[in-house]
Amino acid sequence: MSAATTAQTPAAAAAAVPKAQFDWRPLALLAALMALALPAVGSASTWVTLTVAGLAMGLIIFVIASGLTLVFGLMDVLNFGHGVFIALGAFMATTVMAGMAPWAGESGALQLVSVFSAMLVAMAVAGAVGWAFERVIVRPVYGLHLKQILITMGGMIVGEEIIKVIWGPQQIALPLPSLLAGSWLVAGPGFEASVEKYRVMAAGIGLLVFAALAWTLNRTKVGLLIRAGVQDREMVESLGYRIRRLFVGVFVAGSALAGLGGVLWGLYQQTVTPQIGAQVNVLIFIVIIIGGLGSTLGCFVGALLVGLLANYTGFLAPKVALFSNIGLMVAILLWRPQGLYPVTSR
DSSP states (O other): OOHHHHHHHHHHHHHHSOOOOOOOHHHHHHHHHHHHHHHHHOOHHHHHHHHHHHHHHHHHHHHHHHHHHHHHHHHOOOOTTHHHHHHHHHHHHHHHHHHHHHHHTTOHHHHHHHHHHHHHHHHHHHHHHHHHHIIIIIGGGTTOHHHHHHHHHHHHHHHHHHHHHHHOSSOEEOOOOTTTSSEEEEEETTEEEEEEHHHHHHHHHHHHHHHHHHHHHHHSHHHHHHHHHHHOHHHHHHTTOOHHHHHHHHHHHHHHHHHHHHHHHHHHHTEEOTTHHHHHHHHHHHHHHHHOTTOHHHHHHHHHHHHHHHHHHHHHOHHHHTTHHHHHHHHHHHHOTTOSSOOTTO
8 A cells, every 4th residue: 555545544534434414403493483473473673572582581591401401411410409509599699789789879880790790699609509419419319310300309499498598488579770671772674673681681691601511512621521421431530530520510510500590580580589490490391301301502492492482472372372382392392302402322
């Protein structure tokens, strides 16, 4: 064999390996939903308002669900206690923002500082509680899904009662700062739509979280080690890496994201109750099932579908909106039983 032939062999071998094709159909479904809603709504201005509101709601749901998707997709842990971190983040936001309100006053910059400080504190506290939750509750039941469901649900119930002891059982207001209250008027050819300021900020945070997760899992050494540890833990540990510490870090990150999502959802609702996490839990699992268990991209697309459909049906047929998410999940599973972007290794 000649040297030229030998040099070309690796390239030829690489060319012979088929490349995985990206599946665009779930994204096409998202675009089709928005396109079909325009004639149904009838007004371009109303459609723009509903679409922006739906995308923002979907991105907030994604932030809430991304932590649970991360934990299940990388650790194979069914954490039904995820809601307690959501509630904890929301209540921490009430404490931080109420404490900083006199200091922030009417200054727009200081109001933003108070909002982002609440987010950081909520993520830190939720992450710390998540670390303890993993050590005490989750660690003894790794690999035992039924026991995971039962013990983590019990952990959420206990967590809700502790929140009631600290903050009380009553509903607490979480008003938007004046800087984020109100709307912008967006004008275009043939329409003039109202877009809420807070929804735009929440949508931006959701996109940043998605970009950070996608980059970390696919472009960094930590993401590579975590994914390799899921596939073959013994091999990675034989190379000197402590997979258990990485998995604990994943659980803490997932809990911190739930805390961030709790702040966003609390500001979205402008009220907080101890049951806020349990109330959102059903919506989270619908999104995760639609997207494909453990898929970050699937969770992202599924959350956008849920947010858009909830807003469109809420405007067109309010009574149907109560069941729209269940109907969407059933339709998606009839089309793709494993979800929009299933994790092939599971």
